[in-house]
Amino acid sequence: MALTLQDVSRIAHLARLELSAPQQALMLEQLNGFFGIVEQMSAVDTRGVEPLYTPLSAVQAVELRLRDDLVTETDRRQANQRSAPAVEDGLFLVPKVIE
Numbered sequence: 001m002a003l004t005l006q007d008v009s010r011i012a013h014l015a016r017l018e019l020s021a022p023q024q025a026l027m028l029e030q031l032n033g034f035f036g037i038v039e040q041m042s043a044v045d046t047r048g049v050e051p052l053y054t055p056l057s058a059v060q061a062v063e064l065r066l067r068d069d070l071v072t073e074t075d076r077r078q079a080n081q082r083s084a085p086a087v088e089d090g091l092f093l094v095p096k097v098i099e
Contacts, residue, residue: 002032003028003035005025007028008031011031
């Protein structure tokens with residue numbers, strides 16, 4: 001997928017960027033280079049390759065250090081809702097803004 005100068009101009013407009021002609025040419029070259037790399041990566045057959053949760057697991061065994069899922073804080077709902085203008089059944093009430 002190769003971009004054109006018109007594409008770069010439109011992208012710059014959408015991003016609210018003001019690019020000179022040389023900057024647009026450089027951006028075109030960089031973006032097309034990026035998309036070229038993406039196309040190369042997309043061409044690689046990755047069937048049967050397990051995803052890595054960390055790059056280190058490709059070279060050594062890594063044990064996940066997970067903590068127990070325990071409640072460590074007290075319930076402060078009432079204290080947090082004390083300053084709310086309207087509360088019902090433990091929920092904040094807000095004005096209707098969409099009909």
